[in-house]
Amino acid sequence: MDQVEEIGGVRALVLAGDGPRYGAELAATDLVGDAFGHDVDLVVVPAGRLADDFWVLRTGVAGEILQKLVNYRLRLAVLGDIAAQVAASDALRDLVRESNRGRHAWFLADRAALADRLAAQ
Numbered sequence: 001m002d003q004v005e006e007i008g009g010v011r012a013l014v015l016a017g018d019g020p021r022y023g024a025e026l027a028a029t030d031l032v033g034d035a036f037g038h039d040v041d042l043v044v045v046p047a048g049r050l051a052d053d054f055w056v057l058r059t060g061v062a063g064e065i066l067q068k069l070v071n072y073r074l075r076l077a078v079l080g081d082i083a084a085q086v087a088a089s090d091a092l093r094d095l096v097r098e099s100n101r102g103r104h105a106w107f108l109a110d111r112a113a114l115a116d117r118l119a120a121q
Contacts, residue, residue: 008118023051047080
């Protein structure tokens with residue numbers, strides 16, 4: 001079940017590990033709507049909730065989701081092991097690296113890494 005929690009002083013919508021996968025069909029507007037409906041600043045998505053087309057950058061799904069969240073001043077944290085996806089795509093590896101340097105979207109191993117990141121801000 002999705003839950004609203006405070007993580008590192010930030011109100012976050014933490015999506016459950018099971019549930020619909022966000023991709024071409026269930027996309028950016030759904031995440032934004034859920035975030036606004038719960039009055040949060042951060043959406044935490046388990047990596048497994050992102051559809052395969054998210055990880056293939058040429059589909060545009062990742063770009064659409066990331067851009068829409070930034071446009072609405074929402075942050076995104078994707079939690080979980082994405083080593084296989086990153087190993088399969090140099091472009092994805094670069095996106096993950098650049099995102100993790102910024103303030104709007106992070107790809108992190110787990111919730112502890114997210115808490116550490118938020119505490120550092």
